[in-house]
Amino acid sequence: MRIPEQKIDEIRQSANIVDIISTHVQLKKRGKNFVGLCPFHTEKTGSFVVSEDKQIYRCFGCGSGGNIFKFLMDYKNISFIEAVQEIADFIGYQLKFEDNNKGEDDVLEVLYEINLTAARFFTDTLYKSNDGEIAREYLKKRNIKPQVQKSFGLGFAPSGWNNFYDHAVANKLDLEKTKLLGLIDKNDSGKFYDKYRGRVIFPIFSPNGRVIAFGGRILENSDNAAKYLNSPENPIYLKRKSLYGLFHSKEEIRKLDKAILVEGYLDLISLFQNGVKNVVASSGTSLTEEQVQLLSRFTKNIIVLFDSDEAGQKAALRSIEILIKSDFDVKVALLPKGEDPDSYIQKNGKEVFDDFLSKSQNFLEFRLRIFEERGMLSDPNEATKVIRETVRIIALVSDKIKQGLLITTLAKKFNLREKMLESELIDYINKQSDQKKPLKETSSTSSFGKLELKNNRDKSSTAQTEKELIRLLFSGDNEIVSAILHDIEPADFTSIIFKELSRIVVENYEDGLIAPAHLIEQINDSELKDYVFNLLFNEEEISPRWSELSHNGEIKKDKIEYAIDHIRKFKVVRFNEQLHELNKKIGETTDSQAIYELLKSIKDMEEEKRRLMSNSKNNNEI
Template sequence: MITRETIDKVFETARVEEVIGDFVQLKRAGSNYKGLSPFSDERSPSFMVSPVKQIWKDFSSGKGGSVVTFLMEHEHFTYPEAIRFLANKYNIEIEETETSQEDKIEANEKESMYLVSEFAKTYFHDTLLNSEEGKAIGLSYFKERGFTNETIAKFGLGYSPETWDAFTKQALSKGYQLEFLKKVGLTIAREDGKHFDRFKGRVMFPIQSLSGRNLGFGGRILNNDKKAAKYLNSPESDIYHKSKVLYGIFHAKQAIAKQNNCYLVEGYTDVIQLHQAGIENVVASSGTALTPDQIRLINRLTKNITVLFDGDAAGLRASVRGIDLILEEGMNVKVCTFPDGDDPDSFARKNSYEDLVLYLENNAKDFIQFKASLLMDEANNDPIKKADLIRDMVVSISKIPDRIKREIYIQETARIMDISEQVLLNTLAQLVQKDISEAGKKLKQEQKAFEVVKNEPLFQQEKVNIVYELERKIIEMLLLYGSQEADFDDFILKANEDGEMIEEKETNTVKVHQRIYLSLQEDEVELANPLFKEIYNDLIAYYNQNEHFNIEQYLMQLSIEHSQMVTDILMLEEKELLHNWETKHIYVKTKIQNVSQYVSETIVSLREFLINKLIMDLMNNYSSEEENDLEELKSTINDYNKLKVNLTNKIGRIRSTYL
C-alpha cells in the first residue's frame, strides 16, 4: 500500500498540463490550454486544462478532475496505478507498506491480466538476453536487423523458447493463475487439460498503450515452417483491442506532438528501425488494416499523417484505402514511397539521419499527387480507365469534412488531370448529396421526433430548475471563495432611548464558508440535490479541518462523480474561452467583483424560493370552507410576504419572484 507521504509528494510534483500533454495535443488559450476531447470524437476543442488550478475539464463528455483522475479515466488505471505512473514519470521513490495476501487476491480481473502481460514481457526479454537459446536465435536475429542493445532494451524485445510450455510453467511457478494466462492469450489450453505456449519459438514484440502499459504481443517465427504464420498477434482480450492500438505509440507520442506529424508504417521492425535512426514520430497499425479508432488516436496528438510504404503494389493499394479513412477524420495526409526493393526498415539502415530526413521531406506527396501518379500508370492512356481514376480521386476528396479544403483539392485535381473544374465540382456535388441522402435515411425517425418536439407549445417546455441553480451557486462560492474573508452586514434588533425595538446594521468580517454554513443552519435548510448535499458536507468538513483551501489536496479525497461536478463548476469560467467570444467583440465577465454581495444575494434568493414554495404548498393544500381557516391562511401568507420584502430590503434590492 502506497504511503500518504508518497501520494502527497506526487500531487505536489505532477503538473496536469505536462501529463495530459503526453496524451492530448494542447494549445495555449490565455492562461489555460485547450485541445480535442480524448473521450469523444470531435473536431472543435472542448477540452480545457488549467495549470493554475491544476485541474482539467472535458465539456463534451462531462468528465473532469485532477491529474490522477485523468489517468484513471483515460488509461483506466486504478488509483494506485495512477500514482505509480506519476511517481515513475517524475522519478519519485514510492514508499509503501507490505501488500498482504488478501490485497493481492482482491486485485480485479483486468489488473490481473495486466500483471500477467507485464510478467510475460519481462520473461521474454530476460530469455532473449540471458538464455543460450535466446542469445543464439533471438538476439542474433535482432542484431542482424541492426538493432542496438539500447533499442532492444527500449522496446522490450524478447524471445519465447522453442519448448512447448516453457513460459507457462515459469508463470505458474511464480504464482500467476492459468485463468489469466489463457485470457490474455499467452497460454492455449487443450480439452485434455494440457496447455502450451502460443508464441513458442518466436521473437517477441511487446505492444504498449499510449501510457506504456503492456497490452499484448506480436511474435515472429524464425524457422521455415510453412504451416505456421510468419507473424502472430495476441488475440482480442479485455486489455487488448488491436483495432484501437498503434504499435510504438508510447515511444512516439512526444515526438509526434513536437514535430506535429506522425509517420505511419506497416511493420514492427519499420517502427523500431526508424526510431533508432532518429525518426521517433513513427507508429504502425499492429498487423491490421488501418481503423478509424487508430486514426483518432493519432488525431489527439497531431492533425498530420505521412503514410510510408515500399514500392510493392499490394502496399500501395493498402495505402489508398487508408487515405480515405484518414481524410474522413478531417486530417491532413501525405504519402511517401521508397525506391524499388526498399521498405522503411531497409532504407533507414542504408542512410544517415540527415539523408533520411531529406528524403522524407522531398518525397512526401500530397494524397492527390500520390493518387494521380499511382493510378495514371494503370490508366495507360486508356480514356475509360482515366475517367475511373478521376472519379476515384473525387471520391477521396468527398470524404474531407472541410468544404474549403475540398474546393482547393478539386482545383488541384483539375490542374493535374487537365479536366474542367466545373465537371469535377458537379461530380463532387453528386457524391456529397448521395452521402447526405444515405445519412438522411438513418436520421428519418429522429427528424420526426424532432418535429413533434418543435411543434409543442412553448409553455410545455421544462422550466429552469431554480433550486438546482441556486444550490450549484452555493457550491461554486464554497469552492472559489470559501476561505476568503469578507464583510457581511447583519441587522440586529436593539432598543433605542425610547425603549422601541429597531433594526441596527452591524458589519462583521467572517470567512465565506462560515457565513454560508451559519445562514443555512439558521434556516434549517439542507440542499435538495443529493450530489450537491454530499459535496457541501465534504467542503464544510474540509474547511473546518484546514486553514486554506488546496484544490489538489481536496480533489484527492473525492470520488470520480464528485470530482467531475467540482471541476465542472471550477472550469465554468474557462468554458467560455472555448468560444473565442473576444474575437466577436463579446467580453465575458470572469470575476465576481463583490463576494459578500454575491453570497448574500444567493442565500436570500434561496430563502425567497423556499418561502414562495411554502406559500404555494399552503394554497394548494387548502380545502376548508371555514371562514376562520381562510383568514388564518391569508394572515400566514401575508406574514411570509412581509418576510420576503424584509429579506430583499436588507441586501439593497427587491428580488423578483421565481414562481
C-alpha cells in the first residue's frame, strides 16, 4: 500500500502528538513542552520531552525521538503504514489507498492468510488428531507445558505426503502461493506434495504477531531428512530481518533493558517457561546486522548464551562482532560442556540460571579465554594474530572510554605496553576512515563524523549565524523558509553538515513539506538527526530574542525581520571572508597586473556589500 506524502502530512498535521503520546505515557506540562518518563528505557526522572508546537518528541536519556508516526512505530512495534493507519483512525480520517498499489498489498494479505490457515491446521493436528500423539509425547518429554505450547502456537505436521495439501485444496488456498511459502512443493510429474512431514512445527511471528514462516523439527530420526526445515525467503519472510521469539519477549526486553540471545527455538521456549522472558533466538541463520538493528529498538544490552561446543563458540565470536558494530554492550555466557540453555535451566531452575548469567564475561575476556583454551596464546605467531584481531574488534566500540579500558585489559593480559596497542588501534581506525567513501553533498545516507559535529559547536560568528539559519529552516514557517532559500543555497554554507541539512529542507520545500515533524524523519544520519533535535529543543540557549518572539507568539513581522537580519549577516560574513582572501592574495603577489585585478574585485565586492546593507535598511523601514 502506498499513501501519498501529502496525505501523510495532512494526517500528521490533523493529529496532536501530545494527545497521542499521553494515551501511553503520563505527561506533565513544563514550560512550553511536556515531560514524562521515557517508555523506551528505564528511568526514574523524566527525560522524555514532547514539543507541542513542533509536534516532535525526544528522550534526552536514550536518544529516541521523532514525530508521531515514529513514536507509534517504536512504541507498538508496528510498520510505518500501520502507524499512519492508526493515527488516521484516531482522528477519524478516511484513508483511501492508491489503486495502482492495491494489488501488491492484497498479495501480501493472501500470503498471511495462507500461513494462518496452515498454522491452524498444524495446531489442530497436534492437539486433536491421533497422528498428533507422537508429537504430544515428544513435547511432554521435553517438559513443555501445554499452556506454553499454545502461546507459541506449536503444531504438528503429520507424516504422509498430502495431509496439508488436501486441507489447502479443501480451503481453496491459492496453491502456487502456498508453494511460494514453502508449505507444499511440486514433484517431477507436476503433482503437489507436503513439504513438512512428521515434524513439530514452530511458527515464526513478526514482531507484531503475524505468522510469517515455519520451522519444523523432525521427530523420527531419518538419514535423508534434515533435523530442521525452515520456510524459504518470500515476500513476507526475510530471514535476516526476523528474530524468533521477539513477539513474545519484546515487552520484557524493554522492561529489563536487556536481552538474552540463544540459538534454538526450544532453548527460547524452555527459558520462557521457566520465567526468563527476555530472550530471542537467531535460529536458522547466524546473527545478521538487520536482526541486531531490529533488536536495538528494544535494548542495547545483550548476553550471548550459546552452547560451549566448537560450533557454539564460533557462532558466539561472529555474533559479538556484529553486535559491537551496532553499539551493543555485549556479554557472553558459555554453558558447561554438554549443556544447552534448555537442559541447564530445567536441571537447575531460574535462580541458579540467573546467577550463572550474572557471571557472564565481557566479550574481550571471552575471546581471550577461547583462544587460550585452543593453545593459541602460547605461540608468538598465533598470539600476535589474536591480539591484532582483538584490537580490530575493539576499534568497533564507539564509546572511547570503554575502548581505552579494553586496551588496558588487553595490554595487561599480554604484558604489552599500552601505548603500542593504542597506536595499533589508531592506525586501524584511521585506515578504516580512509576506506570510507568521500562524503558527497547529495547523499542523504552519508555518515557525519563526530569530529565534524564537534567542530560545529564553535562559537565563531559565522558558525553561529549559519546555525541560526539552519534552525530557522527547520522552523516550519513558510515565509521564513522561503526568504532564506531565496537568497541562500545549500552550497553557500561553509560546513558540510549545514550543506546537507539545508539540502534536505530544499528538497522537501519543493513538495511543500517543511514542518519540523516531517523534516526530522527525512534525516537518515543519526548523528545529524541528534544535532537537529538539540537545535530544536534548545532554542532558548541559542537565541534569546527568537525564543522571546515564539513564546509570546508576537507579531509575525518581527520573526521575518529576525530571519532577514540573519540572512544579511550571513551574506556580509561571506563577503568579508572573500575580501579577506583577496587581501591576503594581494600581499602574496608582486605582479602588478594581478594586484590591479585583485583590487578591482575588492572594489566590486565592497560595492555589492554596501548595496546589500542599504537594501536591508530599506526592508526594515517598510
